[in-house]
Amino acid sequence: MRVPRKKVHDVLVIGSGASGGWVAKEVAERGLTVLMLEAGPPRIPTRDFTEHVWPYQLKFRGFGDQRRLLQNQPVQRLCYACDEYSHQFFVNDLENPYTFPVDKPFMWIRGRQIGGKTFCWARESYRYSDNEFKAATRDGYGEDWPISYKELEPYYDHVESYIGVSGSREGLSQMPDGQFLPPMELSCGGALAKKVIGAKFGWRVIPDRVANLTTEHRGRPACHYCDQCQRGCYTASYFNSPSVTLPAAARTGKLTLVSDAVVSDLIVDRTGRAEGVHYIDRITHEHREAYARAVVVAAGALESTRILLNSRPPSHPQGIGNSTGVLGKYLMDHFTIEGGGGYMPTLRSSKREPVGRPCGFLIPKYVNAGGKDDRNSNFIRGYRFDGDGSQELYGHAFLLPEFGNQWRERVKKDIPYYFAIEAQGECLPREDNFVRLDPNKKDAWGIPVLHINASYGDNDKAMAVAMRNHVAAIVDEMKLADVSMPRNELSIFGKNIHECGTARMGDKPDKSVVDRNCKVHDAPNVFVTDGAVFTTQGCYEPTLTIMAISARAGEHIAETFRRGEL
């Protein structure tokens, strides 16, 4: 009998989001064959995008089918972006459960589809500096990243110039400038905040650096300012992997993309080398296998760690990458202090400021960022602010009493101007913030689910106090009307969807899971390239750094192949 030869690809990439897309593009463009497995289905713009849809076109007028959301997405619906327009970009919680201790709530927001969470991300793209990469050297807590800003800088350049990031050059040492398209402008409220905050605190208020195009870029048209990014973008004017990196990989002819492939675990030979993966068809629940010379796990920080933990061949009984017990530990997620804001009386007008800018303003990290004035010794690390001033399309009508023509006139003539600001702080990596497999619970495909045990620590809480005081001081200084003060509580762990760590990067195998090239220490051909490898998180959004690391890892993998080592 003839046994059919199994097809072996060069590189197998698990996940098609920000990270997987970049790895696939980089290795395919260097001539390697790539098999990409994605747990979710493809999204078809004409069917799944709801851009430019008015509330009256929807069955529930934009308020959402609360009963169905509650039934299928009891956790996902807590995310600000998961509504009647965009719930399709989020997982079904019944199929994808997870557990956590009752006193440590965790909101795990996920997107499973070709493109992962890049459909609904907030597109904020900031570089980390050695403030983040070498934080441990500066304040003595935890571990440094094995790589420095200098080493990652070319990849930041590469990623930014490819995906298109709009931003202003500021020359700040704590947040390096990049290869920017022209910035989006501050709104009137933002401009006023810039003046007031600059004068009072000496801080720079800058437009968000966002992966939205302000000019045509590599064949993609500029943003048309509809401000509905989380519903999908017909013109692909913001970065998502199905519009940018995946087509680039596909153009090489080397990419095979399989959707609806839920990866359960890695197949490992007797020597501890990965041969491929074992996956389950999302729809038919058939079990299948796929083979490759190198495996890249880029399923999103916690999903990647889950796959590694669930891969327990005799050579790695605790899971691949877990020989020293570090896998799953040092989970981080930014915490925010929200709720500060109020109306800007001087900007109330009868003519609306043009709306639709898909960004607000940012105040970079100043506290404990090296400057003398903003040192705070109650905690280590620091925070940054973001906010916006804007006029609503018609939302203020809900708050106006009266009725009839008089009311209609007021809605038209008297448009309030709202200002909101929040602070986002760096969460310290702690060993006792960890994930492990839940021994009792399985997902819809029979794969063990994660038990997530994470809470904010003393340093985080001390920082939150300072964050709140600063937000309150800014709100105060802005002389707002109908002020709402920032909340005291830290946001729930996971809510900011910046979960990072659990397979962190380091030179020492006893303190980390992957090396400087994202290769798992204890397996010769397994790589992790997403947020799981973050050693520290800084206070900035992680996605740009994830992409830079992925591009760098992709290049490294291709080089290793070229040298014949894989």
Added chain:
Amino acid sequence: MAIASQKRRTTAPLLRNSEIAELLALAADSAKMPLQKALRRASRKAYLWPEEVMSLLDQGRSLLELPAVGPHLTRLITSWIENPPEVPSPPEIRRGFLTLPEARAELKKKPEFASAVKGDLQMHTQWCDGSGTIEDMARAAAERHYQYIAITDHSKGLKIAGGIDEEQLKRQAQEIESVNSSLQAEGVRVQVLRSIELNLTPSGQGDMDPRSLRDLDVVLGCFHSSLRKKEDQTERYLAALRNPDIQILGHPRGRIYNFRLGLTADWERVFALAAELDKAVEIDGYPDRQDLNVDLLKLARKAGCRISLGTDSHDPLQLRFIEYSLAAASKAGVHPDRVLNFMTAGELRKWVSSVRGS
């Protein structure tokens, strides 16, 4: 007018809200429709007024603030205040109800009592005749810092209240699970418990398949029929308490302010059996019901039976009715360790399983 009443300012109001309620009810008896309806409604709502009318007038505030009071009733009530008539003792159908200021004054004396409440054990949702969703009720409970609530929608026999059947009860379980997982992920520390207000026949039997009740965290049993019987109903209560499916006997008497007297029984025997079986009797805090009332609660206290507090809320805002339940328990001297709502959810479950086991 405000000045006139300030002159007469005294520490004890000349006319308490309960007395005004009685005067309104009496006035209704001799009034014609539609005034009669307005007077009856105001008489009922007087028990919900948050402040004594006298103190409102002392502060120069308008009576229009009060629910069910319009310009006509403002004039009427003001005339009574200025010239207080003799207020007869109320008939049985209006006797033994606490007004909100009375309840609050009682709770002020025992702040530790009010702060011990960890949950509410009777409320209704859109699944039957309530106006809120399960989530609405849970979020309202979170604002009150509760640890749990029991959703006690009516069972299928009570058609007039949109009672739910076994199949709906099963589907409701899914919604409760979703709400619980949603709230948990968000860090809201309220647990929604599964329960039902089981409709009991006059012979004490439930109207649901007992198997459908086994998964519930707690079961409340209530009479809704033959509530105007004049004869002694002791046997009915004893049968209900012996019904193995229920742990709490809800709004035992079935009385409603100025509408229905409620049933009578040899209460000492009823409470003695409840104590023996370790089952609970309820203080329904709905202002029109206040059932059990303080007098009967004193007997219950002597018998040593467990007490459950339920607001019978049909709307998230009505969770505040817990004050009436609490005040009645406090006034009757109920010992805190007898009150189910002072237990944690875990202790409550343990109690239910011990009652079920016996």
